[in-house]
Amino acid sequence: MQFDLGITRNGLKDVKNRMAQGTVTSLSPRELLRHYSDMVDGLVRKAFQKAQSSVPSPSICLMAVGGYGRTEVAPYSDVDLLLLHSPADQSDLSPLVEKILYPLWDLGLEVGCSSRSIAECVKMAQSDLQIKTSLIDARYLDGEYEFFRNLYDLFSKRVLHRKVRKFAESLAQDLYLRRRKYEDPAYVLEPNIKEGEGGLRDFQIGRWAVRAKYKTDRWDSILFPDHSRILDKSLQFLWAVRNQLHLLSGRRQDDLTFEWQEKIAPILGFSPGARGIEEMMRQYHLSAQKISNFAWDILERVLYEPSSLKRTFLFFQKKKIDPNFGLTRGELTLLDPMTFKREPAQLMTLFQHCQVSHGKMDFRTEEAVMEALPFIDDRFRRKDEVNQIFLKILRRGEGATAILKKMHELGFLSCYIPEFSEIEGKVHYDLYHVHPIDIHSILAVEELEKLRRGVYQRDYPLLTSLIQELEKPEILLLTALLHDIGKGTEGDHSIIGAEIVRQIGSRMGLPKEDRDLIGFLVSHHLFMLETAFRRDLNDEQTVFNFANTVKNLTQLRMLYLLTFADVRAVGPEAWTSWKDSLLTELFLKTAHLLETGENTQVSQKENETVKRLTEYLHLKGIPEYTEHLPVRYLSCYGWGEMVHHIEMALSLEQESLLVRWTLESGRLAKVTLCTKDSYGLFSKIAGSMFLNRLNILEAQIHTWGNGVALDTFYVEDATEEVERRLHHFKRDVEEILNGKITVKDLFPKRGESKPNQQKIIPGVVAEVKVNNRDSDFYTIIEITGEDRLGLLYEITQALTDHGCNISFSRISTLGNRIVDVFYVQDEWGEKLEAKQKVDNLKQTLLSRLTPPNNIS
Amino acid sequence: MKKIEAIIKPFKLDEAKNALTKIGVQGMTVTEVKGFGRQRGHTEVYRGAEYKIDFLPKVKIELITPDDIVPQVIETLERAAKTGKIGDGKIFILPVEEVIRIRTGERGKDAI
Numbered sequence: 016m017q018f019d020l021g022i023t024r025n026g027l028k029d030v031k032n033r034m035a036q037g038t039v040t041s042l043s044p045r046e047l048l049r050h051y052s053d054m055v056d057g058l059v060r061k062a063f064q065k066a067q068s069s070v071p072s073p074s075i076c077l078m079a080v081g082g083y084g085r086t087e088v089a090p091y092s093d094v095d096l097l098l099l100h101s102p103a104d105q106s107d108l109s110p111l112v113e114k115i116l117y118p119l120w121d122l123g124l125e126v127g128c129s130s131r132s133i134a135e136c137v138k139m140a141q142s143d144l145q146i147k148t149s150l151i152d153a154r155y156l157d158g159e160y161e162f163f164r165n166l167y168d169l170f171s172k173r174v175l176h177r178k179v180r181k182f183a184e185s186l187a188q189d190l191y192l193r194r195r196k197y198e199d200p201a202y203v204l205e206p207n208i209k210e211g212e213g214g215l216r217d218f219q220i221g222r223w224a225v226r227a228k229y230k231t232d233r234w235d236s237i238l239f240p241d242h243s244r245i246l247d248k249s250l251q252f253l254w255a256v257r258n259q260l261h262l263l264s265g266r267r268q269d270d271l272t273f274e275w276q277e278k279i280a281p282i283l284g285f286s287p288g289a290r291g292i293e294e295m296m297r298q299y300h301l302s303a304q305k306i307s308n309f310a311w312d313i314l315e316r317v318l319y320e321p322s323s324l325k326r327t328f329l330f331f332q333k334k335k336i337d338p339n340f341g342l343t344r345g346e347l348t349l350l351d352p353m354t355f356k357r358e359p360a361q362l363m364t365l366f367q368h369c370q371v372s373h374g375k376m377d378f379r380t381e382e383a384v385m386e387a388l389p390f391i392d393d394r395f396r397r398k399d400e401v402n403q404i405f406l407k408i409l410r411r412g413e414g415a416t417a418i419l420k421k422m423h424e425l426g427f428l429s430c431y432i433p434e435f436s437e438i439e440g441k442v443h444y445d446l447y448h449v450h451p452i453d454i455h456s457i458l459a460v461e462e463l464e465k466l467r468r469g470v471y472q473r474d475y476p477l478l479t480s481l482i483q484e485l486e487k488p489e490i491l492l493l494t495a496l497l498h499d500i501g502k503g504t505e506g507d508h509s510i511i512g513a514e515i516v517r518q519i520g521s522r523m524g525l526p527k528e529d530r531d532l533i534g535f536l537v538s539h540h541l542f543m544l545e546t547a548f549r550r551d552l553n554d555e556q557t558v559f560n561f562a563n564t565v566k567n568l569t570q571l572r573m574l575y576l577l578t579f580a581d582v583r584a585v586g587p588e589a590w591t592s593w594k595d596s597l598l599t600e601l602f603l604k605t606a607h608l609l610e611t612g613e614n615t616q617v618s619q620k621e622n623e624t625v626k627r628l629t630e631y632l633h634l635k636g637i638p639e640y641t642e643h644l645p646v647r648y649l650s651c652y653g654w655g656e657m658v659h660h661i662e663m664a665l666s667l668e669q670e671s672l673l674v675r676w677t678l679e680s681g682r683l684a685k686v687t688l689c690t691k692d693s694y695g696l697f698s699k700i701a702g703s704m705f706l707n708r709l710n711i712l713e714a715q716i717h718t719w720g721n722g723v724a725l726d727t728f729y730v731e732d733a734t735e736e737v738e739r740r741l742h743h744f745k746r747d748v749e750e751i752l753n754g755k756i757t758v759k760d761l762f763p764k765r766g767e768s769k770p771n772q773q774k775i776i777p778g779v780v781a782e783v784k785v786n787n788r789d790s791d792f793y794t795i796i797e798i799t800g801e802d803r804l805g806l807l808y809e810i811t812q813a814l815t816d817h818g819c820n821i822s823f824s825r826i827s828t829l830g831n832r833i834v835d836v837f838y839v840q841d842e843w844g845e846k847l848e849a850k851q852k853v854d855n856l857k858q859t860l861l862s863r864l865t866p867p868n869n870i871s
Numbered sequence: 872m873k874k875i876e877a878i879i880k881p882f883k884l885d886e887a888k889n890a891l892t893k894i895g896v897q898g899m900t901v902t903e904v905k906g907f908g909r910q911r912g913h914t915e916v917y918r919g920a921e922y923k924i925d926f927l928p929k930v931k932i933e934l935i936t937p938d939d940i941v942p943q944v945i946e947t948l949e950r951a952a953k954t955g956k957i958g959d960g961k962i963f964i965l966p967v968e969e970v971i972r973i974r975t976g977e978r979g980k981d982a983i
Binding site: 476477480548549550551552553591592593594596597599600603604606607791843844845 | 880881882885903904905910915917918920922924926927928954955956957958
């Protein structure tokens with residue numbers, strides 16, 4: 016038969032829920048833990064007393080250990096008990112233990128109980144870390160108080176305050192192992208509030224170390240007040256979350272998964288929806304970071320703080336680096352605690368010393384930094400000396416990330432760059448972004464540092480060589496640190512961020528060119544990704560547009576490096592060789608275009624043209640139409656002409672072919688032709704002109720991105736009947752394009768074209784150059800030779816016969832010499848690269864350049 | 872039921888996805904893949920060093936559909952993924968024996 020403890024399972028649940036409501040209104044999370052622990056105390060004592068009275072039992076002591084010993088019991092935490100008996104007593108305790116446990120189990124409490132003698136406890140605590148730490152928090156509950164006191168004395172003397180350094184080492188080991196276990200990004204998104212990085216266990220580790228080393232339970236007594244206040248707030252927050260987690264799930268749930276994040280955020284008073292979740296997780300990460308730093312700091316102190324004898328010895332070993340700082344065994348020490356107050360700029364110098372000497376600062380110096388933070392004001396931020404040192408730290412590269420992490424940890428970074436505090440701990444509520452934005456930004460810097468150190472030489476040789484080409488790597492590192500700075504504010508974070516970094520840049524006193532560069536990089540930090548993944552990289556226009564925005568090789572290199580760092584810092588799975596290939600391809604094609612290719616830059620004058628054109632298109636309601644216009648096209652015509660062309664192109668919906676001309680004289684006309692591009696189009700036009708005895712002096716053939724062919728010609732008719740011939744030409748070309756007739760069909764009707772009587776003039780050497788080097792997209796064919804009527808038709812027909820699709824062409828005639836350039840692709844949209852194809856084409860073209868009836 | 876696997880150009884993914892959704896395709900699996908077919912990789916030169924791109928990045932879409940809409944799905948995919956140039960990709964159609972929705976245990980068409 017079991018005892019009645021005066022409460023039922025459901026009754027206990029009700030009590031828990033009432034308490035939970037209390038937390039929101041009046042109780043602090045810590046008070047809730049305490050209340051709950053007190054209630055459990057009552058139940059446990061009752062069970063213990065009833066058990067003792069029902070079975071014969073020796074003198075014994077009941078203790079609470081572990082978290083229960085600390086009176087920190089979350090609603091579904093384990094309740095750990097220890098029964099202490101005298102060593103002489105050999106009687107079987109299991110009937111008693113059963114009598115205690117069963118009624119508690121029936122209430123749904125997770126109770127565990129062990130029974131040991133004092134000597135056993137001490138012995139086990141010496142070898143088992145978990146038993147040792149659970150005893151640190153032991154608390155007397157009931158029974159023989161003497162036993163408890165004896166254990167406590169012995170434990171303190173023989174275990175707790177002995178071999179403190181070794182104890183700290185095993186705690187550090189525990190910390191390290193858990194960190195390894197929870198370093199998977201999944202745990203960043205859905206942290207384990209107890210075991211995870213910066214979780215409650217981390218805090219206990221710090222506390223235990225304080226207890227062992229300084230013999231006090233007041234962990235806050237060894238920190239300066241601001242620090243301990245912040246830490247306490249962090250701890251309370253974690254408890255608040257954990258209490259809710261337990262109550263809502265009704266079990267010992269310590270994984271703060273998305274499901275629970277969503278439910279808890281509104282309860283804890285965060286805004287509704289995804290924003291509230293992000294806010295809550297931001298506070299979570301900030302709190303966890305504080306706790307994690309605390310644990311490491313304390314362990315470091317315990318592990319490295321020398322004894323007083325040693326300290327005297329080290330004092331003489333101290334090396335002065337400058338009047339303010341000394342270096343002892345790799346640790347930087349502030350010599351005069353007043354230094355920072357007198358001269359805040361020394362704060363930055365301290366960080367530089369850390370980097371140069373590969374040292375860390377000792378904890379007193381760290382505390383001094385934190386105490387000096389209020390002295391960082393705008394004067395400090397604008398001080399040339401400070402900013403120059405900061406840039407030097409970045410420029411040096413080696414260890415720059417470690418320094419930034421330290422600055423961040425001590426709160427210095429967000430005092431120096433206050434804008435940075437807006438993104439601290441901020442999370443994206445999605446599965447892709449693993450780290451809070453501040454951490455992500457620092458990780459991005461780290462990726463660049465690794466690249467500079469050559470860590471990725473094997474995997475990413477191109478990026479490695481690119482970062483070494485940079486003249487001002489510090490600008491790139493600074494950009495990486497600030498690239499997401501706009502995420503603290505609503506709106507397009509790239510645009511907002513660019514504005515913010517410009518302000519930061521001018522505060523730091525960066526020259527205008529660097530501010531512009533950083534502004535550009537931040538505003539475009541997603542541009543390369545978007546282009547590489549969403550646009551056709553085999554389309555020259557894509558690369559042209561990209562190159563046009565990026566403008567020069569320096570910006571291109573930096574953008575590529577920034578993209579790499581940004582993606583890699585998102586999480587280990589974000590960067591794949593798949594993404595790498597696309598980005599590399601875009602980089603190489605753009606670099607090629609910018610370096611060796613023709614003029615991709617729209618000049619000042621052309622820029623003006625494009626601006627007016629854009630305005631016009633805006634009025635027409637088709638602002639995006641410029642997208643279709645190739646740079647080669649834009650650089651060939653004036654604004655008025657382009658407007659005219661676009662109007663023609665727009666009316667292609669009604670008519671399939673438009674031919675317009677203006678007469679320059681009786682024998683010379685300028686012809687503009689617009690139609691949908693089709694295979695062999697140019698040769699059909701050239702053929703029709705030839706049939707009508709129109710000699711082509713100059714021509715430009717453009718294919719727009721939307722498949723419109725826009726061609727302009729200067730044609731000449733020796734017989735001064737150019738207008739009549741053009742009417743004929745228009746009719747012919749219409750029929751040919753409609754497929755009613757072919758150029759060849761018309762030849763016999765009009766008779767063989769005989770060349771005009773040729774004067775004896777110096778001959779022109781025929782030459783055909785096939786260039787696959789200068790463009791990533793087209794084979795460029797350059798042809799020179801002696802002009803004759805119909806030659807262009809023959810050349811274009813030959814190109815068509817060999818499967819060449821002409822995308823752009825410029826035809827000019829200098830005296831009797833033609834200079835023609837064709838940009839062609841094969842039927843698959845690829846360049847002509849097979850040697851045999853190229854040779855065959857060359858041969859055909861050469862034979863066409865030599866007229867069949869050339870007898871001279 | 873058929874399984875349809877399509878290998879397409881990466882930048883065509885959005886278009887293909889939207890077009891498929893429009894005709895009522897409920898779900899699909901998308902993977903970033905690399906490989907080569909008739910369109911071989913290529914070598915790019917930057918500052919005298921050669922960078923080889925031998926496996927080309929593509930996107931693989933996988934989806935299961937009832938037999939009756941297979942032609943429609945294929946036509947949609949073809950239209951959406953086509954640029955007319957080399958490397959547009961391929962579509963494979965495979966028979967599917969059974970589909971089971973794990974949560975409910977539904978089988979066959981209902982489980983798609």
